[in-house]
Amino acid sequence: MTLSVSAVSAMPPSGPVNTATFDQILQPVWTIYNFVKYIATAIAAIVLVVAGINFMTSGSDMMKRENAKTTIMYVVIGMVVIWAAPYLLQLLAS
Numbered sequence: 001m002t003l004s005v006s007a008v009s010a011m012p013p014s015g016p017v018n019t020a021t022f023d024q025i026l027q028p029v030w031t032i033y034n035f036v037k038y039i040a041t042a043i044a045a046i047v048l049v050v051a052g053i054n055f056m057t058s059g060s061d062m063m064k065r066e067n068a069k070t071t072i073m074y075v076v077i078g079m080v081v082i083w084a085a086p087y088l089l090q091l092l093a094s
Contacts, residue, residue, distance in 0.1 A: 033086070037082055
């Protein structure tokens with residue numbers, strides 16, 4: 001799902017500002033953001049699989065198990081931040 005952002009919702013500085021130019025500047029930024037978001041999600045999926053395998057194969061090694069759980073927690077938190085960032089910015093802009 002792509003979040004629609006325009007110059008009107010981003011509240012440009014006061015005074016005469018061409019919102020069409022602002023929208024033209026924002027478009028490549030959102031394209032880059034979406035690319036980075038999907039690449040980060042793919043990498044996170046791989047890291048989650050590796051951490052899951054480490055967790056399952058940890059046996060009685062509590063350190064290995066805790067490291068796997070910590071890794072999973074950090075990956076999930078990172079994904080929430082990356083995917084929620086546009087919604088938080090939209091909330092702050094309005």
